[in-house]
Amino acid sequence: MQRIYLDNSATTKVDPRVVEEMLPYFSDNYGNPSSLHTLGREAKDAIDSARGRIAACLNASPDEIVFTGSGTEANNFALKGVAFANRQKGNHIIVSRIEHDSILNPCRWLKDQRFEIEYLPVQKDGLVEVDELKKRIKKETVLVSIMHANNEVGTIEPVEAIGAACRERGVYFHTDACQSFGKIIFDPHRQQIDLATINAHKIYGPKGVGALFIRKGVKISSWQQGGGQEMGLRSATENIPAIMGFAKAVELCFLEFEKEDERLRRLRDKIIDHILEQMPSAYLNGSRERRLSNNVNIGFYGLEGEAITLQLKLDEMGIFVSTGSACSSNGSDHKASHVLSSLGLDPIQARGALRISLGRYNTEEEVDRFLEVLPKAIAGLKSIASVLV
Amino acid sequence: MDAKRIYLDHAATTPAHPDVVKAMQPYFSDIYGNPSSIHSFGQEAKAALESAREKVVVLINARPDEIVFTSGGTESDNFALTGIVYANEKKGDHIITSKIEHHAVTECADFLAKRGFNVTYLPVDKYGMVDPMDVKKAITDKTVLVSIMHANNEIGTIEPLADIIKIVKEKGVFFHTDAVQTFGHLPIDVNKIKADLLSLSGHKFYGPKGVGALYIRKGTRIVPFLRGGAQESNRRASTENVPGIVGMGAACMIAQAEMATAALRETALRDKLIRGIMEKIPEVTLNGHPTARLPNNVNIAIKYVEGESILLNLDMMGIAASSGSACTSGSLDPSHVLLAIGVPHALAHGSLRMTLGRQTTVSDIDRTIEVLPPIVEKLRAMSPLKKGGK
Incomplete structure (x- = not known):
């Protein structure tokens, strides 16, 4: 059976060119970059070059890139690192209601450590209101963290306007760019972003590596203590193969950006248009215009409770999609999506949406096949539902 | 060049x-x-993850649900220390560790001290051994964690863990060990020694970099270090590094099969190297314990020379060695481990670590014994520290 992977927001296939870049660093150039001998120095040079290559794609300076073990780690680092380093200035942090769990859960912990966390609401298309944000910034505010693009509904936030608002008030602005990096050209310095989280496995790079962009001059405390690697900010023997793969993945995204962006948008719009036209019960979640090039998030009136069954039905047919974000789909306790709830959907609707996320390896034929199979899967569900009733 | x-x-x-x-x-x-x-x-990826977990537990006699995968040994150590102290704040605020721990433990303990926790750094004897009685004396009713490494990364001394843990558990305190240097090299049975937490790292036993694990005994009160998604049974958020974890699982299988013979082989090579150096170079001493020692570790203090100069000269001859732990080799401070075992400042600077592995051959050792003495002689001739040196 043909398998069609339409879950590229959860993770992506590593590009074979990336694997190629990584392979020499496992068993040949395997030195520890902190070692003084040749093998160690070669490893150090490799990491420095990777740092430079990634920084170049961000218009940043290499010493503004700190490698981490993942996007989750970079988000934890940004929040706790800024919160504790600027405690004397204040204890107020603003985040949006639709952030990833790797922002929301560290915030819950910071609240226990006597920080005040304010959750900024979003409009029904998932956009934050910059004026609303401005009203909430106060003199105790040390950090605003708002994602660049949402992982479930694909809404692209106005980071440039948010950056300007924060800079004007002297507040640090962090953005989780895990979903947007490589899909939207962004320039943290120009957009007045102080910290940005990026990672590799969402852009055809390996799992187990991410990075935090930290603008020069930002006051942040170190994340992981130990040997003092990564300019003293993140100790641990560097994961060289993964870092090399990350650099290659970033370069490929940037080199192939325009063509790929256009292709993905066309496929995305084909799916959205087709579903909305052919299936009267379908509705689109998120913004039609300010939307990631690869994201489709659709609900079906009357079938929200069956979203998981629908996903499994598609799975049987060899098509892999998601009902929300992979990270929160863990376990059997399928709760309502906090993102969909924040968009104003009722609790039932918030439990059931289908996320289809496209990627580099999806073809038009795959999209056509999906569109052909989807109504059949739904028809199957409806008959189950009617039998049960 | 070779x-x-x-x-x-x-x-x-x-x-x-x-x-x-x-x-x-x-x-x-x-x-x-x-x-x-x-x-x-x-779910196919998930199955690979769980199969790797089962391969890890075999090496330490743990249960699969007691293993949490991390990004490496440093994260495991940070997770163990901060996770235990923040989860047990109501009980107390005191941590005990030793002066010769890896920086991933000592720096993390220093960091916690800045946050208001109390840390006791136990001294060690001239071989680098922690005295279990010192542990006993240091424990108070506010102590929540004792963290002592299994074997030291610089001098190779293996700590008397079973005796230490016995005392710690009698007092009802959690015990963590950094086993990064021993996991996959020496047999460990967490149930026999009764450790509550144990850190391990993939890249120290022929697995990949960027992956490690923390063993957490069932029932241990700990809060997560990384927060976010519900991965690793809510104990460590992050999309799992599946290839890295699978690779570490494969390394465990190899270790399981080869550990015993590798240890014997490396011990013989280690002792040959130590003997060879002692015979050929005057005024050298062995750092660390002569027998309670990692099978692959040689650490010698060489009078009147800088360890770094030796290692750069060895490097030119194609031999990669170290003057301390890799993590601190960029720093000018002498090793905290050597200072803790009483090696004088000047001599601490003159120490050389050579650590053997599965590919090290007898001829590698012969070559090293042949190459090292002339280097030392040359450096000593130039040394201002040596009487008669220029």
């Missing part, structure tokens, strides 16, 4: 075993799903 490079820095990192890389490869571009995805493609 045709063959001789790598004697296995305590810093090891090459990934070819079978490890082979095991990892399908998980980059074929079985690349996210283990948290409910669909069957994600």
